Amino acid sequence: MNLRVDLILETEKRSASVVNAKGLIRIVAIVVPLIVILLISLAVINIRSLSNELKNKEAEMNIAGPKRDEAIKFRAEVGKNKQALDELEGWRKSRISWSEQLLNLQGIIPAKIQLTSLRIMHGIEPPSRIYSMTMLGKAFGDQAKDNVELLGDIKKNQAFSTVLKDSKVASYKRNNDPAVKTGEMLFGVEASYQPRSFK
Amino acid sequence: MKLPADKKERTKILVLIGMGVIVVIVLIFQMPVIGIQPILKAKKAKKARIEQLKVDIANANKEIEQKKKDTDENIDTLQKIKNTADKYVLVPELMNYEIPAGNYIDEIARKLNLKLEPKRPLGISSETAQAFFKTFTMRIALECSYDEVVSFIKEVESGNPLISVANISISGQLPPKDIEKQMVSFDVQWPTWADPEMPAKMAQQIKDASEKAGVSAK
Numbered sequence: 111m112n113l114r115v116d117l118i119l120e121t122e123k124r125s126a127s128v129v130n131a132k133g134l135i136r137i138v139a140i141v142v143p144l145i146v147i148l149l150i151s152l153a154v155i156n157i158r159s160l161s162n163e164l165k166n167k168e169a170e171m172n173i174a175g176p177k178r179d180e181a182i183k184f185r186a187e188v189g190k191n192k193q194a195l196d197e198l199e200g201w202r203k204s205r206i207s208w209s210e211q212l213l214n215l216q217g218i219i220p221a222k223i224q225l226t227s228l229r230i231m232h233g234i235e236p237p238s239r240i241y242s243m244t245m246l247g248k249a250f251g252d253q254a255k256d257n258v259e260l261l262g263d264i265k266k267n268q269a270f271s272t273v274l275k276d277s278k279v280a281s282y283k284r285n286n287d288p289a290v291k292t293g294e295m296l297f298g299v300e301a302s303y304q305p306r307s308f309k
Numbered sequence: 310m311k312l313p314a315d316k317k318e319r320t321k322i323l324v325l326i327g328m329g330v331i332v333v334i335v336l337i338f339q340m341p342v343i344g345i346q347p348i349l350k351a352k353k354a355k356k357a358r359i360e361q362l363k364v365d366i367a368n369a370n371k372e373i374e375q376k377k378k379d380t381d382e383n384i385d386t387l388q389k390i391k392n393t394a395d396k397y398v399l400v401p402e403l404m405n406y407e408i409p410a411g412n413y414i415d416e417i418a419r420k421l422n423l424k425l426e427p428k429r430p431l432g433i434s435s436e437t438a439q440a441f442f443k444t445f446t447m448r449i450a451l452e453c454s455y456d457e458v459v460s461f462i463k464e465v466e467s468g469n470p471l472i473s474v475a476n477i478s479i480s481g482q483l484p485p486k487d488i489e490k491q492m493v494s495f496d497v498q499w500p501t502w503a504d505p506e507m508p509a510k511m512a513q514q515i516k517d518a519s520e521k522a523g524v525s526a527k
Contacts, residue, residue, distance in 0.1 A: 120314075135326075135329060138333060139329075142333060150348070153348040153349065153352065154348065156352060157348060157351060157352050157355065160352060160355040160356060160359065161355065163359055164355050164358055164359050164362070167359055167362035167363065167366065168362065170362075170366055171362050171365055171366055171369070174365075174366055174369035174370060174373065175365075175369060177369065177372075177373050178368070178369035178372045178373060180376070181372040181373050181375060181376035181379075182372060184376055184379060184380075184383075185372075185375070185376070185379055187383070187514075188379045188382060188383045188386070191383060191386045191387055191390065191514075192386055193440065193441065194390055194440075194441040195386050195389055195390050195393075197439045197440065197441050197442050198390060198393055198394065198398070198441075198442065198471070198500065200437075200439070201442070201471040201473065201500045202470050202471055204473070205466075205471075205472070205473040205474075207466055208462050208466070208474045208477060208495075209459050209460075209462040209463035209466055212455070212458070212459045212462065212477075213459050216455060216459070224481075225479075225481070226480065226481045227478075227479070227480045227481065228477070228478070228479040228480075229476075229477070229478050229479075230475075230476065230477040230478075231476060232473075232475030232476050232496070234436040234437060234438070236437070236438035237438070239473070239475075241475075308437060308439070
């Protein structure tokens with residue numbers, strides 16, 4: 111027969127479990143505030159370090175900022191000077207050597223054609239110079255029409271093909287002046303030059 | 310732990326435990342909002358500002374670096390302008406453009422032994438729509454052969470690569486006038502500074518830029 115003697119009062123009995131509610135509450139009561147304090151401390155330390163870095167960067171920017179502003183202002187000045195140089199170069203680029211053009215023209219006029227007037231007009235359509243040419247003259251002989259057509263096709267001539275935009279015979283008619291030889295034809299040839307840009 | 314057997318005591322304990330649980334929950338969920346969140350916000354703002362400053366400083370340094378290159382380029386540009394402008398841009402004599410332009414044309418006419426009609430200054434225009442240069446135009450008229458006008462224009466053009474000859478008119482003449490000679494007229498256009506003070510300003514800029522370059526080189 112087994113006999114069990116229990117001398118401990120009900121109120122004196124304790125749980126044998128390692129984890130009990132009271133212990134947990136104690137641990138939580140200590141650990142949670144500790145974690146919160148730790149987190150706040152870390153955040154404060156971090157923010158102080160950031161504040162220092164920010165101060166350093168601001169100091170660096172305070173030195174670099176005015177220098178940058180000066181550099182930007184200077185670049186604008188350089189840009190203006192470059193523009194002045196480009197404009198100056200534009201004068202060189204936009205012109206046509208008329209001595210050369212007149213010489214070439216002299217070389218292609220057929221023998222039986224006589225120019226009575228040559229006009230080269232100039233205008234500006236920014237950013238380019240615009241030139242046009244008008245030739246008036248007389249053509250003689252059997253080949254008069256062919257010769258005038260040849261002159262009207264001046265754009266196809268090698269000496270003018272790179273500078274002329276187009277050319278045409280603008281007028282062709284018989285000279286009805288009784289004082290002149292029969293068969294003399296009056297003509298007009300018009301040509302326009304490719305725009306010569308200043309840029 | 311056992312709850313007290315007494316019902317009142319047991320209720321008190323349970324209420325206390327309940328309150329404790331609520332406090333812990335509030336602490337866990339509300340603490341970041343109450344305490345940490347403003348700190349985190351401030352941190353985020355500072356970080357963003359620092360990143361922005363890093364970018365600004367890098368850009369500023371690039372600009373500063375570029376200025377060193379710009380300085381050399383600027384001196385070069387100014388020298389080129391000065392060299393070309395001093396030779397070829399028409400500068401007025403006592404505010405008169407006609408004198409230097411007329412001298413240029415007269416010298417060529419003398420060289421080619423050509424007699425000119427009175428030259429007609431057409432004044433200054435802004436037709437090229439340039440910011441730094443305007444155009445001074447002078448109309449030339451003369452009687453000469455076709456070959457002579459070609460030579461004349463050639464001399465005018467070769468003496469100044471910036472000059473532009475325009476509005477050429479060559480017309481034949483009828484007897485009793487010399488039919489070998491043509492009635493010729495043409496315009497000669499010179500570039501001239503829109504701001505007459507510009508040559509002096511450029512010279513000062515070159516001086517300043519050279520001095521600065523000298524200082525930075527030292």
